[in-house]
Amino acid sequence: MIGIPSYHAMAAMAVTVAMFVAFARGRMSIEIISLLTIAVIAVGLYFFPLDGQSPTDGLAIAFGGFGHYALITICALMILGRGLIVTGALDPAARFLERMFKFNLQLGLLFSLFIAFALSMFVNNTPVLVLLIPIFVTLAARGALPASKTLMPLNAASLIGGLATTIGTSTNILVVSIAVDLGMPMMSVFHFTPIVLGAALIALPYIWLVMPKMLGDNRVELQHNQRRFFTRLRVTENSLMNGRELSQIAPRLPSGIEFHDVKPGLFRPGQRIKVSGTHEAIEEAIQVMRGEAAPSWVLERIKRAHNETGDDIEVVEMTVTADSRLINRTLPTSGIADLYGVAVVGIHRPDTLIGQKDQYSDVGDIRMREGDVLLVMGIQKDLEAFATADSLLQLEGRRELPRRSKALLAAAIMGVSVLLASIGVLPIAIAALGGAILMFVTGCVKFDRVGRALSAQVIVLVAASIAIGRIIDESGAAAWLGELLSYGLQFLSPALVLAAIMVFVTILTNFASNATAATVGTPIAFAVAAQLGLPPEPLVLAVLFGCNLSYATPIAYQTNMLIMAEGDYQFGDYVKTGVPLVLIMVTALSVGLVLTYGL
Incomplete structure:
Protein backbone atom coordinates (compact mmCIF):
# COMPACT_ATOMS: atom_id res chain seq x y z
CA MET A 1 0.00 0.00 0.00
CA ILE A 2 1.30 3.45 -0.93
CA GLY A 3 1.95 5.64 2.07
CA ILE A 4 1.18 9.34 2.45
CA PRO A 5 3.88 11.60 1.03
CA SER A 6 5.96 13.65 3.43
CA TYR A 7 5.01 17.23 4.21
CA HIS A 8 7.95 18.44 2.18
CA ALA A 9 6.86 16.35 -0.82
CA MET A 10 3.29 17.68 -0.57
CA ALA A 11 4.58 21.23 -0.30
CA ALA A 12 6.87 20.74 -3.31
CA MET A 13 3.98 19.49 -5.42
CA ALA A 14 1.76 22.35 -4.22
CA VAL A 15 4.37 24.98 -5.12
CA THR A 16 4.84 23.42 -8.55
CA VAL A 17 1.12 23.39 -9.28
CA ALA A 18 0.73 26.95 -7.97
CA MET A 19 3.55 28.16 -10.23
CA PHE A 20 1.99 26.45 -13.24
CA VAL A 21 -1.45 27.95 -12.53
CA ALA A 22 0.07 31.42 -12.08
CA PHE A 23 1.93 31.10 -15.37
CA ALA A 24 -1.19 29.86 -17.16
CA ARG A 25 -3.40 32.68 -15.84
CA GLY A 26 -0.90 35.29 -16.98
CA ARG A 27 -1.97 38.01 -14.52
CA MET A 28 1.58 38.54 -13.31
CA SER A 29 4.76 38.67 -15.34
CA ILE A 30 6.91 35.57 -15.68
CA GLU A 31 9.75 37.32 -13.83
CA ILE A 32 7.58 38.06 -10.79
CA ILE A 33 6.13 34.53 -10.62
CA SER A 34 9.61 33.02 -10.94
CA LEU A 35 11.06 35.23 -8.20
CA LEU A 36 8.08 34.53 -5.91
CA THR A 37 8.57 30.78 -6.46
CA ILE A 38 12.24 31.06 -5.50
CA ALA A 39 11.31 33.17 -2.45
CA VAL A 40 8.70 30.67 -1.25
CA ILE A 41 11.16 27.78 -1.56
CA ALA A 42 13.91 29.76 0.23
CA VAL A 43 11.70 30.89 3.14
CA GLY A 44 9.97 27.53 3.48
CA LEU A 45 13.19 25.52 3.58
CA TYR A 46 14.83 27.99 5.95
CA PHE A 47 12.15 27.56 8.60
CA PHE A 48 11.27 23.95 7.72
CA PRO A 49 14.49 22.37 6.37
CA LEU A 50 14.55 18.96 4.72
CA ASP A 51 15.43 15.99 6.90
CA GLY A 52 19.13 15.99 7.70
CA GLN A 53 19.71 19.45 6.25
CA SER A 54 20.32 22.85 7.81
CA PRO A 55 18.39 26.05 6.93
CA THR A 56 21.31 27.26 4.79
CA ASP A 57 21.12 24.07 2.72
CA GLY A 58 17.60 25.12 1.77
CA LEU A 59 18.88 28.50 0.62
CA ALA A 60 21.37 26.71 -1.62
CA ILE A 61 18.51 24.76 -3.22
CA ALA A 62 16.41 27.90 -3.75
CA PHE A 63 19.15 30.16 -5.12
CA GLY A 64 21.45 27.55 -6.64
CA GLY A 65 19.86 28.03 -10.05
CA PHE A 66 21.52 31.42 -10.49
CA GLY A 67 24.92 29.73 -10.47
CA HIS A 68 23.85 26.50 -12.14
CA TYR A 69 25.74 25.35 -15.21
CA ALA A 70 22.47 25.17 -17.20
CA LEU A 71 21.81 28.90 -16.71
CA ILE A 72 25.42 29.81 -17.48
CA THR A 73 25.22 27.66 -20.62
CA ILE A 74 22.03 29.37 -21.81
CA CYS A 75 23.52 32.83 -21.25
CA ALA A 76 26.69 31.85 -23.12
CA LEU A 77 24.63 30.50 -26.01
CA MET A 78 22.68 33.77 -26.17
CA ILE A 79 25.97 35.67 -26.42
CA LEU A 80 27.16 33.37 -29.21
CA GLY A 81 23.93 33.99 -31.09
CA ARG A 82 24.30 37.74 -30.57
CA GLY A 83 27.78 37.60 -32.05
CA LEU A 84 26.42 36.03 -35.24
CA ILE A 85 23.78 38.74 -35.55
CA VAL A 86 25.90 41.85 -34.92
CA THR A 87 28.62 40.71 -37.34
CA GLY A 88 26.20 39.73 -40.10
CA ALA A 89 27.72 36.23 -40.21
CA LEU A 90 24.38 34.60 -40.94
CA ASP A 91 23.35 36.94 -43.75
CA PRO A 92 24.19 34.48 -46.59
CA ALA A 93 22.15 31.69 -44.98
CA ALA A 94 19.34 34.13 -44.20
CA ARG A 95 19.26 35.36 -47.80
CA PHE A 96 19.12 31.78 -49.11
CA LEU A 97 16.20 30.91 -46.84
CA GLU A 98 14.61 34.28 -47.61
CA ARG A 99 14.48 33.35 -51.31
CA MET A 100 12.78 30.09 -50.36
CA PHE A 101 10.24 31.90 -48.20
CA LYS A 102 9.63 34.39 -51.04
CA PHE A 103 8.95 31.50 -53.39
CA ASN A 104 6.48 29.97 -50.93
CA LEU A 105 6.14 30.63 -47.21
CA GLN A 106 4.85 27.15 -46.39
CA LEU A 107 7.54 25.34 -48.38
CA GLY A 108 10.20 27.55 -46.81
CA LEU A 109 8.99 26.62 -43.33
CA LEU A 110 8.77 22.92 -44.24
CA PHE A 111 12.34 22.93 -45.55
CA SER A 112 13.50 24.63 -42.34
CA LEU A 113 11.73 22.03 -40.19
CA PHE A 114 13.51 19.22 -42.06
CA ILE A 115 16.87 20.94 -41.51
CA ALA A 116 16.22 21.28 -37.77
CA PHE A 117 15.04 17.66 -37.52
CA ALA A 118 17.91 16.15 -39.52
CA LEU A 119 20.67 18.09 -37.77
CA SER A 120 19.29 17.26 -34.32
CA MET A 121 19.48 13.54 -34.99
CA PHE A 122 23.28 13.71 -34.91
CA VAL A 123 24.04 17.04 -33.21
CA ASN A 124 22.76 18.07 -29.80
CA ASN A 125 19.63 20.08 -30.53
CA THR A 126 20.69 23.00 -28.33
CA PRO A 127 23.49 24.21 -30.63
CA VAL A 128 21.23 23.52 -33.61
CA LEU A 129 18.65 25.96 -32.22
CA VAL A 130 21.39 28.44 -31.34
CA LEU A 131 22.40 28.48 -35.02
CA LEU A 132 18.83 28.71 -36.34
CA ILE A 133 17.35 31.31 -33.97
CA PRO A 134 19.37 34.30 -35.26
CA ILE A 135 18.69 33.29 -38.87
CA PHE A 136 14.93 33.28 -38.38
CA VAL A 137 14.95 36.48 -36.34
CA THR A 138 16.79 38.08 -39.27
CA LEU A 139 14.31 36.58 -41.73
CA ALA A 140 11.41 38.03 -39.75
CA ALA A 141 13.00 41.48 -39.95
CA ARG A 142 13.24 41.06 -43.73
CA GLY A 143 9.55 40.37 -44.16
CA ALA A 144 9.34 36.57 -43.93
CA LEU A 145 7.20 34.82 -41.31
CA PRO A 146 7.44 36.48 -37.87
CA ALA A 147 9.80 34.81 -35.43
CA SER A 148 6.89 33.96 -33.14
CA LYS A 149 5.44 31.71 -35.85
CA THR A 150 8.66 29.91 -36.77
CA LEU A 151 10.75 29.42 -33.60
CA MET A 152 8.22 27.25 -31.75
CA PRO A 153 7.79 24.83 -34.69
CA LEU A 154 11.55 24.75 -35.24
CA ASN A 155 12.10 23.93 -31.58
CA ALA A 156 9.55 21.12 -31.75
CA ALA A 157 11.19 19.70 -34.90
CA SER A 158 14.63 19.77 -33.28
CA LEU A 159 13.33 18.05 -30.13
CA ILE A 160 11.76 15.27 -32.19
CA GLY A 161 14.95 14.95 -34.22
CA GLY A 162 16.98 14.64 -31.01
CA LEU A 163 14.61 11.91 -29.89
CA ALA A 164 15.33 9.76 -32.95
CA THR A 165 18.81 8.49 -31.98
CA THR A 166 20.59 7.49 -28.80
CA ILE A 167 23.06 10.34 -29.29
CA GLY A 168 20.47 12.99 -30.16
CA THR A 169 20.21 14.38 -26.63
CA SER A 170 22.07 13.96 -23.37
CA THR A 171 18.83 12.64 -21.85
CA ASN A 172 18.80 9.71 -24.29
CA ILE A 173 22.35 8.83 -23.30
CA LEU A 174 21.41 9.06 -19.61
CA VAL A 175 18.41 6.73 -19.93
CA VAL A 176 20.34 4.18 -21.99
CA SER A 177 23.23 4.27 -19.49
CA ILE A 178 20.93 3.70 -16.51
CA ALA A 179 19.19 0.85 -18.35
CA VAL A 180 22.56 -0.81 -19.09
CA ASP A 181 23.50 -0.51 -15.41
CA LEU A 182 20.23 -2.27 -14.56
CA GLY A 183 21.06 -5.17 -16.88
CA MET A 184 19.65 -4.25 -20.31
CA PRO A 185 21.84 -4.65 -23.44
CA MET A 186 23.30 -1.50 -24.98
CA MET A 187 21.19 0.06 -27.73
CA SER A 188 22.67 1.05 -31.08
CA VAL A 189 22.48 4.63 -32.39
CA PHE A 190 19.46 3.92 -34.61
CA HIS A 191 17.86 1.29 -32.36
CA PHE A 192 14.49 3.05 -32.08
CA THR A 193 14.75 5.49 -35.02
CA PRO A 194 11.97 3.84 -37.14
CA ILE A 195 9.48 4.29 -34.30
CA VAL A 196 10.33 7.98 -33.93
CA LEU A 197 10.28 8.58 -37.70
CA GLY A 198 6.78 7.13 -37.88
CA ALA A 199 5.60 9.38 -35.07
CA ALA A 200 7.34 12.38 -36.65
CA LEU A 201 5.45 11.90 -39.90
CA ILE A 202 2.19 11.97 -37.97
CA ALA A 203 3.19 15.06 -35.97
CA LEU A 204 4.65 16.97 -38.94
CA PRO A 205 1.35 18.30 -40.37
CA TYR A 206 0.47 19.73 -36.94
CA ILE A 207 3.90 21.34 -36.45
CA TRP A 208 4.03 22.68 -40.01
CA LEU A 209 0.47 23.83 -40.69
CA VAL A 210 -1.40 24.14 -37.39
CA MET A 211 1.10 25.32 -34.79
CA PRO A 212 2.07 28.58 -36.59
CA LYS A 213 -1.59 29.58 -36.82
CA MET A 214 -2.00 29.12 -33.06
CA LEU A 215 0.79 31.60 -32.36
CA GLY A 216 0.52 35.38 -32.50
CA ASP A 217 2.52 37.84 -34.57
CA ASN A 218 5.27 39.37 -32.42
CA ARG A 219 6.27 41.95 -35.01
CA VAL A 220 5.61 45.55 -34.08
CA GLU A 221 2.71 46.57 -36.24
CA LEU A 222 4.04 49.83 -37.60
CA GLN A 223 4.34 48.83 -41.21
CA HIS A 224 1.87 51.47 -42.40
CA ASN A 225 3.71 54.18 -40.45
CA GLN A 226 7.25 53.28 -41.47
CA ARG A 227 9.09 56.07 -43.20
CA ARG A 228 10.16 55.56 -46.79
CA PHE A 229 13.50 57.08 -47.75
CA PHE A 230 14.63 58.12 -51.21
CA THR A 231 18.23 57.57 -52.18
CA ARG A 232 20.41 57.34 -55.27
CA LEU A 233 22.52 54.22 -55.58
CA ARG A 234 25.66 54.58 -57.68
CA VAL A 235 26.61 51.54 -59.74
CA THR A 236 30.25 50.50 -59.17
CA GLU A 237 32.50 48.10 -61.04
CA ASN A 238 31.93 45.41 -58.37
CA SER A 239 28.22 46.10 -58.03
CA LEU A 240 25.69 43.35 -58.58
CA MET A 241 23.86 45.85 -60.80
CA ASN A 242 26.75 46.27 -63.23
CA GLY A 243 25.86 44.78 -66.62
CA ARG A 244 22.39 43.66 -65.56
CA GLU A 245 18.85 44.84 -66.15
CA LEU A 246 16.40 45.78 -63.43
CA SER A 247 14.38 42.58 -63.95
CA GLN A 248 17.47 40.50 -63.12
CA ILE A 249 18.23 42.06 -59.75
CA ALA A 250 14.74 42.89 -58.46
CA PRO A 251 14.00 39.33 -57.19
CA ARG A 252 17.08 39.44 -54.93
CA LEU A 253 16.04 42.62 -53.14
CA PRO A 254 14.09 42.87 -49.88
CA SER A 255 10.38 43.52 -50.06
CA GLY A 256 9.39 47.16 -50.13
CA ILE A 257 12.22 48.41 -52.36
CA GLU A 258 11.00 50.46 -55.34
CA PHE A 259 12.88 51.86 -58.34
CA HIS A 260 11.96 55.22 -59.84
CA ASP A 261 12.55 56.68 -63.33
CA VAL A 262 14.82 53.79 -64.38
CA LYS A 263 15.87 53.93 -68.03
CA PRO A 264 15.61 50.65 -69.95
CA GLY A 265 18.77 48.72 -70.66
CA LEU A 266 21.79 47.48 -68.75
CA PHE A 267 23.16 49.31 -65.70
CA ARG A 268 26.66 50.72 -66.15
CA PRO A 269 29.36 51.86 -63.67
CA GLY A 270 28.82 55.44 -62.51
CA GLN A 271 25.10 55.36 -63.21
CA ARG A 272 22.91 56.64 -60.35
CA ILE A 273 19.60 54.89 -59.73
CA LYS A 274 16.77 56.43 -57.73
CA VAL A 275 15.48 53.98 -55.11
CA SER A 276 13.03 54.19 -52.20
CA GLY A 277 12.33 51.94 -49.24
CA THR A 278 12.25 51.67 -45.45
CA HIS A 279 15.31 52.20 -43.27
CA GLU A 280 15.99 48.45 -43.03
CA ALA A 281 15.20 47.80 -46.69
CA ILE A 282 17.59 50.51 -47.89
CA GLU A 283 20.42 49.03 -45.79
CA GLU A 284 19.73 45.55 -47.14
CA ALA A 285 19.52 46.77 -50.73
CA ILE A 286 22.89 48.53 -50.44
CA GLN A 287 24.44 45.34 -49.05
CA VAL A 288 22.91 43.01 -51.63
CA MET A 289 23.52 45.17 -54.70
CA ARG A 290 26.93 46.41 -53.51
CA GLY A 291 26.03 49.91 -54.63
CA GLU A 292 27.04 53.21 -53.04
CA ALA A 293 24.47 55.62 -51.61
CA ALA A 294 27.13 58.24 -50.88
CA PRO A 295 30.47 59.28 -52.40
CA SER A 296 33.09 56.56 -51.99
CA TRP A 297 35.56 58.92 -50.30
CA VAL A 298 33.04 59.64 -47.53
CA LEU A 299 32.40 55.94 -46.97
CA GLU A 300 36.14 55.27 -46.76
CA ARG A 301 36.52 58.13 -44.26
CA ILE A 302 33.81 56.59 -42.06
CA LYS A 303 35.50 53.17 -42.21
CA ARG A 304 38.84 54.71 -41.20
CA ALA A 305 37.22 56.45 -38.23
CA HIS A 306 35.63 53.14 -37.25
CA ASN A 307 38.97 51.32 -37.41
CA GLU A 308 40.82 54.05 -35.49
CA THR A 309 38.28 54.51 -32.68
CA GLY A 310 36.70 51.07 -32.51
CA ASP A 311 33.26 52.73 -32.44
CA ASP A 312 30.48 51.01 -34.35
CA ILE A 313 29.17 52.54 -37.56
CA GLU A 314 25.56 53.59 -36.97
CA GLY A 335 28.95 70.26 -47.34
CA ILE A 336 27.80 67.69 -44.75
CA ALA A 337 30.42 65.09 -45.67
CA ASP A 338 33.30 67.60 -45.66
CA LEU A 339 32.33 69.24 -42.38
CA TYR A 340 31.37 66.21 -40.26
CA GLY A 341 32.57 63.04 -41.98
CA VAL A 342 29.08 61.53 -42.11
CA ALA A 343 27.05 60.34 -45.10
CA VAL A 344 23.36 61.02 -45.78
CA VAL A 345 22.16 57.83 -47.47
CA GLY A 346 18.47 58.70 -47.79
CA ILE A 347 15.83 61.40 -47.36
CA HIS A 348 12.23 60.95 -46.24
CA LEU A 401 25.59 48.36 -38.94
CA PRO A 402 26.91 44.79 -38.70
CA ARG A 403 30.66 44.52 -38.07
CA ARG A 404 31.11 42.49 -41.25
CA SER A 405 34.89 42.43 -40.96
CA LYS A 406 34.44 40.00 -38.06
CA ALA A 407 31.70 37.90 -39.67
CA LEU A 408 33.99 34.99 -40.61
CA LEU A 409 35.61 35.08 -37.18
CA ALA A 410 32.24 34.96 -35.40
CA ALA A 411 31.08 32.11 -37.63
CA ALA A 412 34.30 30.20 -36.94
CA ILE A 413 33.93 30.65 -33.17
CA MET A 414 30.35 29.41 -33.29
CA GLY A 415 31.24 26.51 -35.60
CA VAL A 416 34.10 25.29 -33.40
CA SER A 417 31.97 25.60 -30.25
CA VAL A 418 29.14 23.62 -31.80
CA LEU A 419 31.50 20.98 -33.21
CA LEU A 420 33.33 20.42 -29.92
CA ALA A 421 30.02 20.09 -28.05
CA SER A 422 28.43 17.88 -30.70
CA ILE A 423 31.18 15.25 -30.91
CA GLY A 424 31.62 15.17 -27.14
CA VAL A 425 35.12 16.63 -26.92
CA LEU A 426 33.83 19.25 -24.45
CA PRO A 427 30.62 19.55 -22.45
CA ILE A 428 28.29 22.04 -24.06
CA ALA A 429 28.64 24.35 -21.04
CA ILE A 430 32.42 24.60 -21.49
CA ALA A 431 32.23 24.87 -25.28
CA ALA A 432 29.63 27.66 -25.05
CA LEU A 433 31.53 29.56 -22.35
CA GLY A 434 34.76 29.32 -24.30
CA GLY A 435 33.00 30.59 -27.41
CA ALA A 436 31.40 33.49 -25.50
CA ILE A 437 34.80 34.51 -24.09
CA LEU A 438 36.30 34.46 -27.59
CA MET A 439 33.42 36.59 -28.86
CA PHE A 440 34.37 39.22 -26.24
CA VAL A 441 38.13 38.99 -26.68
CA THR A 442 37.96 39.30 -30.47
CA GLY A 443 35.48 42.18 -30.37
CA CYS A 444 32.65 40.33 -32.12
CA VAL A 445 30.49 41.19 -29.10
CA LYS A 446 31.31 44.22 -26.98
CA PHE A 447 31.21 44.06 -23.18
CA ASP A 448 29.01 47.14 -22.89
CA ARG A 449 26.44 45.62 -25.29
CA VAL A 450 26.17 42.18 -23.70
CA GLY A 451 22.94 43.16 -21.95
CA ARG A 452 21.21 43.17 -25.33
CA ALA A 453 22.03 39.50 -25.79
CA LEU A 454 20.60 38.38 -22.43
CA SER A 455 16.99 38.16 -21.33
CA ALA A 456 16.19 38.83 -17.66
CA GLN A 457 12.94 36.92 -18.11
CA VAL A 458 14.77 33.79 -19.24
CA ILE A 459 17.41 34.09 -16.50
CA VAL A 460 14.97 34.16 -13.57
CA LEU A 461 12.75 31.51 -15.19
CA VAL A 462 15.69 29.13 -15.56
CA ALA A 463 16.72 29.75 -11.96
CA ALA A 464 13.17 29.05 -10.73
CA SER A 465 12.84 25.87 -12.81
CA ILE A 466 16.12 24.53 -11.42
CA ALA A 467 14.93 25.23 -7.87
CA ILE A 468 11.62 23.47 -8.56
CA GLY A 469 13.40 20.46 -10.03
CA ARG A 470 15.69 20.11 -7.02
CA ILE A 471 12.91 20.43 -4.44
CA ILE A 472 10.74 17.86 -6.25
CA ASP A 473 13.66 15.45 -6.32
CA GLU A 474 15.12 16.01 -2.83
CA SER A 475 11.77 16.22 -1.03
CA GLY A 476 10.85 12.74 -2.22
CA ALA A 477 7.91 13.98 -4.32
CA ALA A 478 9.24 12.37 -7.52
CA ALA A 479 9.89 9.03 -5.79
CA TRP A 480 6.40 9.03 -4.25
CA LEU A 481 4.78 9.73 -7.59
CA GLY A 482 6.76 6.84 -9.08
CA GLU A 483 5.54 4.45 -6.39
CA LEU A 484 1.96 5.61 -6.98
CA LEU A 485 2.35 4.95 -10.69
CA SER A 486 3.76 1.46 -10.12
CA TYR A 487 0.84 0.57 -7.89
CA GLY A 488 -1.77 1.68 -10.40
CA LEU A 489 -0.24 0.12 -13.51
CA GLN A 490 -0.87 -3.45 -12.42
CA PHE A 491 -4.52 -3.10 -13.43
CA LEU A 492 -3.82 -1.94 -17.01
CA SER A 493 -3.15 -3.74 -20.29
CA PRO A 494 0.45 -3.70 -21.63
CA ALA A 495 -0.40 -1.04 -24.22
CA LEU A 496 -1.91 1.25 -21.58
CA VAL A 497 1.05 0.58 -19.26
CA LEU A 498 3.38 1.94 -21.95
CA ALA A 499 1.22 5.01 -22.48
CA ALA A 500 0.83 5.63 -18.74
CA ILE A 501 4.59 5.47 -18.12
CA MET A 502 5.21 7.83 -21.03
CA VAL A 503 2.57 10.31 -19.79
CA PHE A 504 3.95 10.19 -16.24
CA VAL A 505 7.51 10.86 -17.38
CA THR A 506 6.28 13.57 -19.76
CA ILE A 507 4.51 15.38 -16.92
CA LEU A 508 7.60 15.03 -14.75
CA THR A 509 9.96 16.34 -17.43
CA ASN A 510 7.72 19.36 -18.14
CA PHE A 511 7.71 20.41 -14.48
CA ALA A 512 11.01 19.15 -13.09
CA SER A 513 13.82 18.29 -15.48
CA ASN A 514 14.82 15.71 -18.04
CA ALA A 515 17.50 14.35 -15.72
CA THR A 516 15.03 13.92 -12.85
CA ALA A 517 12.51 12.23 -15.13
CA ALA A 518 15.18 9.88 -16.49
CA THR A 519 16.61 9.07 -13.06
CA VAL A 520 13.19 8.37 -11.53
CA GLY A 521 11.46 6.84 -14.55
CA THR A 522 14.01 4.26 -15.72
CA PRO A 523 14.13 2.20 -12.48
CA ILE A 524 10.33 2.41 -12.30
CA ALA A 525 10.08 0.96 -15.81
CA PHE A 526 12.29 -1.99 -14.83
CA ALA A 527 10.28 -2.59 -11.65
CA VAL A 528 6.95 -2.50 -13.50
CA ALA A 529 8.28 -4.85 -16.19
CA ALA A 530 9.34 -7.36 -13.53
CA GLN A 531 6.01 -7.15 -11.67
CA LEU A 532 3.86 -7.53 -14.80
CA GLY A 533 6.08 -10.02 -16.64
CA LEU A 534 6.73 -7.65 -19.55
CA PRO A 535 9.97 -7.15 -21.50
CA PRO A 536 11.82 -4.15 -20.01
CA GLU A 537 13.03 -2.62 -23.28
CA PRO A 538 9.71 -1.14 -24.53
CA LEU A 539 9.01 0.29 -21.05
CA VAL A 540 12.49 1.84 -20.91
CA LEU A 541 11.89 3.34 -24.34
CA ALA A 542 8.60 4.75 -23.07
CA VAL A 543 10.65 6.54 -20.39
CA LEU A 544 13.20 7.74 -22.94
CA PHE A 545 10.48 9.08 -25.22
CA GLY A 546 8.60 10.74 -22.37
CA CYS A 547 11.75 12.52 -21.19
CA ASN A 548 11.97 14.24 -24.58
CA LEU A 549 8.33 15.32 -24.94
CA SER A 550 9.13 18.65 -23.31
CA TYR A 551 6.88 20.90 -25.37
CA ALA A 552 4.23 22.04 -22.90
CA THR A 553 6.13 24.48 -20.62
CA PRO A 554 9.04 26.88 -21.11
CA ILE A 555 10.85 25.38 -18.11
CA ALA A 556 10.88 21.88 -19.56
CA TYR A 557 14.03 22.22 -21.66
CA GLN A 558 16.72 24.83 -22.24
CA THR A 559 15.85 25.37 -25.91
CA ASN A 560 12.29 26.24 -24.86
CA MET A 561 13.80 29.10 -22.86
CA LEU A 562 16.19 30.11 -25.62
CA ILE A 563 13.30 30.83 -27.99
CA MET A 564 11.14 32.53 -25.36
CA ALA A 565 12.59 36.03 -25.60
CA GLU A 566 13.15 36.05 -29.37
CA GLY A 567 9.65 34.76 -30.07
CA ASP A 568 8.06 36.97 -27.39
CA TYR A 569 6.25 33.89 -26.09
CA GLN A 570 4.10 33.71 -23.00
CA PHE A 571 3.65 30.65 -20.80
CA GLY A 572 0.26 30.01 -22.35
CA ASP A 573 1.77 29.75 -25.84
CA TYR A 574 3.73 26.67 -24.77
CA VAL A 575 0.66 25.09 -23.18
CA LYS A 576 -1.77 25.62 -26.06
CA THR A 577 0.68 24.45 -28.73
CA GLY A 578 2.64 21.91 -26.69
CA VAL A 579 -0.16 19.88 -25.09
CA PRO A 580 -1.69 18.81 -28.44
CA LEU A 581 1.77 17.88 -29.70
CA VAL A 582 2.42 15.85 -26.55
CA LEU A 583 -0.85 13.98 -27.05
CA ILE A 584 -0.03 13.29 -30.72
CA MET A 585 3.46 12.04 -29.89
CA VAL A 586 2.38 9.93 -26.89
CA THR A 587 -0.29 8.23 -28.99
CA ALA A 588 1.94 7.68 -32.01
CA LEU A 589 4.95 6.47 -30.02
CA SER A 590 2.84 4.16 -27.84
CA VAL A 591 1.28 2.57 -30.92
CA GLY A 592 4.73 2.25 -32.46
CA LEU A 593 6.10 0.47 -29.38
CA VAL A 594 3.11 -1.87 -29.18
CA LEU A 595 3.42 -2.85 -32.85
CA THR A 596 7.21 -3.18 -32.74
CA TYR A 597 7.31 -5.37 -29.63
CA GLY A 598 4.02 -7.23 -30.19
CA LEU A 599 2.47 -6.23 -26.85
Missing part, protein backbone atom coordinates in the same frame (compact mmCIF):
# COMPACT_ATOMS: atom_id res chain seq x y z
CA VAL A 315 22.70 54.70 -39.15
CA VAL A 316 20.49 57.31 -37.48
CA GLU A 317 17.28 59.07 -38.48
CA MET A 318 17.40 62.86 -38.00
CA THR A 319 14.71 65.41 -38.74
CA VAL A 320 15.39 68.89 -40.14
CA THR A 321 14.17 71.63 -37.78
CA ALA A 322 13.14 75.21 -38.59
CA ASP A 323 16.54 76.55 -37.46
CA SER A 324 18.64 74.23 -39.63
CA ARG A 325 21.00 75.74 -42.21
CA LEU A 326 20.18 72.81 -44.49
CA ILE A 327 16.79 74.18 -45.51
CA ASN A 328 16.65 74.79 -49.30
CA ARG A 329 20.06 73.13 -49.77
CA THR A 330 20.74 69.89 -51.62
CA LEU A 331 23.11 67.22 -50.41
CA PRO A 332 25.94 68.17 -52.82
CA THR A 333 25.73 71.86 -51.78
CA SER A 334 25.33 71.23 -48.05
CA ARG A 349 9.71 63.65 -47.05
CA PRO A 350 6.45 63.72 -45.06
CA ASP A 351 3.24 63.63 -47.08
CA THR A 352 2.40 67.17 -45.96
CA LEU A 353 5.50 68.50 -47.76
CA ILE A 354 5.11 66.55 -50.98
CA GLY A 355 3.95 68.73 -53.83
CA GLN A 356 5.73 71.90 -52.76
CA LYS A 357 7.36 73.87 -55.51
CA ASP A 358 11.10 73.80 -56.11
CA GLN A 359 11.53 70.43 -54.42
CA TYR A 360 14.37 69.50 -56.76
CA SER A 361 17.44 71.28 -58.09
CA ASP A 362 18.22 71.58 -61.78
CA VAL A 363 20.14 68.28 -61.67
CA GLY A 364 17.40 66.41 -59.82
CA ASP A 365 18.70 66.55 -56.23
CA ILE A 366 16.13 67.04 -53.46
CA ARG A 367 16.12 70.43 -51.74
CA MET A 368 15.78 69.84 -48.00
CA ARG A 369 12.76 71.24 -46.16
CA GLU A 370 11.74 71.59 -42.53
CA GLY A 371 10.32 68.23 -41.41
CA ASP A 372 12.44 66.11 -43.77
CA VAL A 373 13.99 63.06 -42.13
CA LEU A 374 17.58 62.25 -43.09
CA LEU A 375 19.08 58.77 -42.90
CA VAL A 376 22.64 59.51 -41.76
CA MET A 377 25.57 57.07 -41.43
CA GLY A 378 28.71 57.57 -39.36
CA ILE A 379 30.26 56.94 -35.94
CA GLN A 380 28.48 58.29 -32.88
CA LYS A 381 30.60 61.36 -32.08
CA ASP A 382 30.46 62.59 -35.69
CA LEU A 383 26.72 62.04 -35.85
CA GLU A 384 26.21 64.01 -32.63
CA ALA A 385 28.41 66.84 -33.92
CA PHE A 386 26.38 67.00 -37.14
CA ALA A 387 23.04 67.02 -35.29
CA THR A 388 24.15 69.73 -32.87
CA ALA A 389 25.79 72.05 -35.41
CA ASP A 390 23.07 71.86 -38.06
CA SER A 391 20.05 71.88 -35.71
CA LEU A 392 18.82 68.36 -36.38
CA LEU A 393 16.67 66.29 -34.03
CA GLN A 394 17.77 62.66 -33.63
CA LEU A 395 14.84 60.24 -33.79
CA GLU A 396 14.37 56.70 -32.49
CA GLY A 397 15.55 54.94 -35.66
CA ARG A 398 19.16 54.33 -34.56
CA ARG A 399 20.69 51.12 -35.91
CA GLU A 400 24.20 49.74 -35.70
